[in-house]
Amino acid sequence: MAEKKDKNKINEEIKKIVIARLEVFPSDKRISIGSIGELTKEEMIENVEKETDIGEKIAEVQLNYLRALKEGIFYEQDFTNHETKT
């Protein structure tokens, strides 16, 4: 039971982090994810809060980015530097 509580708490913390990051999404932009159409900032946040499939995807994108930053993704070698053809 305690484990479940902890798990939920982690989820809630993650949700807060994701929503805080989505708050900076400009109101005149829309995000296109697959065939569901274009979402506003408010719709993205609502989906995260309700933990819909699309909300989970949005959270995954944000968490993936934070992990990638930690792992130094921007300092990786050029993808094409092995290629000689121009």
Place this chain on the structure above:
Amino acid sequence: MNKILLITRPKHDVTVRYLFYWAERIIELAKEKSITVLDLKEKRANCKELISMLQKKEPSLVFFNGHGDDNSITGHDNEVLLAVGKNEQLLISKIVYALSCKSGKILGHKSIQGGAFGYIGYDEDFIFVVDQDKIREPLKDKTAELFLEASNQVMICLIKGHNIRYSSERSKNIFRENALKLASSESHDNYLAPYLLWDMQHQVCLGDENASFK
């Protein structure tokens, strides 16, 4: 390898409408390079036309623009064009770039097993951000450009004769450069970086990495 490019361009919703217009740049480039372009646009982006063109004209390069999932790619009004277990063998001896969600997960692998030379696609949702004030003029949308210009690099490189590995990696570099530019600046657009990075990380290049359109 013949110099024929087949492209599917549905236009029935905002997302595919963006892809429709951004693919025009690829068509222009192909024509400049004297490549024959079979343009299945709008209602012509249907399964019957696709099969007919693939069988009669045997294009060596195929560029899909549309929605998709693990097992399929769709066209006009989301009609399934290509699906695992149905017709993926039609891609035999072809190089494919699928600008659609998730088809790199299963359909891409099955296409390679069925004889396609190369398949570049995405094994997750392809995500991009649009400016609502530019929805009627997708080519003037500087926000969407960050994503669709990076995606177009795949086709630009393939048309220029580069192999599929280089073409995919060049595209990934553009995604990363765009993300880095935004993330490392005080730009108000740094909120875009996670989505650029996502697309970069989920672009897959399957098949013979030395396969090229020449």
